[in-house]
Amino acid sequence: MQFQLSYSSLQWSDIPFVLTGIWHTLLLSVLATFFGTLIGILVGWLRENSVAARVGLGPFVNVTRSIPLIIQFILVNSFFAMAGFAMSPLLIGVIVLSVYMGMLTSELVRSGLQSIRPQLKKAGRSLGLSYxxxxxxxxxxxxxxxxxxxxxxxxxxxxxxxxxxSVVGYVELLRASQILINRSNEALLVLAGTGLFYFVICYPISRYSQRLEKVMQHD
Incomplete structure (x- = not known):
């Protein structure tokens, strides 16, 4: 007996589903960036100014930066499940991505503070400024x-x-695209649209940051 897979073409009714995936991606990105930046500033400052923090947090920073994110998602999700805490995929994503973003940002903050010449700090303190x-x-x-x-x-x-x-069940844009591909078998069209969305989001950020960087250099 032969079995034949049944596909249905893309429909206008798929647009709300795709828009939901886009919203989930944007929501997760904004939350993780916000909390991750705050964590990174705090950890970076602590590691630059405290030997205890440098020694204590150093291994955690290195481990977080070294382990692939997909493994971190699975481990954190499994840990909370075994501990009896039912957490939504969004919350798991925010926690893991925020910590990951925080550890990467902390190294940027630490290197940024280290790049400042000690003479400038001493000059500020000599003018009567507090720490x-x-x-x-x-x-x-x-x-x-x-x-x-x-x-x-x-x-x-x-x-x-x-x-x-998506590995922990969060339906963001790429997962929504995969669902549509499985249903319609229109992989090229769906993935092209998904890639275009990421480009539309990331490219303007990159271009704007370059302009802002030039402005800061001339100030």
Whole structure:
């Protein structure tokens, strides 16, 4: 007996499903970027100013950066499941991507702070600035200029990495595309549209960051 797979063509009614996948991708990207940046600033500052934090957090940073994201999603999801905590795929995605983004950002923050000449810090303190005043008005702006290009690259990479969250059941754009491909067998058309979306999101960010970087260099 022979079995024949049945496919149905793409329909206008598929648009809301695709738009939902796009919304999920954008939501996950924004949340992970926001929380990941906050984590990265804190961890980077701590590792630059505390030997204990440098020693204690160093292994965690290295492990998080080294293990493939897809494995991290599976491990974190399995851990919470075994612990008896039912967590939504969105929350799992936000946690893993935020921590991953945070560890990458922390290295950018640490290297940015290290790039500042000690003479500039001493000059600020000699003018009567407190540590926090010198940090916010001297060190932080200078560090931001040096780490900004790397941070933008991290954000763009994070946006594309949201596609991996489908491994824990989150239906973002790529997972929605896979579902449509399985139903319609229109792989080329669907994937071309998916790739175009990622391009439309990531390319303007890259171009705008380049313009902003030039403005900061001339200030």
């Amino acid at each position: 926090w005043q010198e940090l916010f008005h001297v060190s932080a702006p200078l560090a931001f200029r040096s780490l900004f290009p790397g941070w933008i690259g991290t954000v763009i990479g994070l946006t594309k990495d949201t596609a991996l969250v």
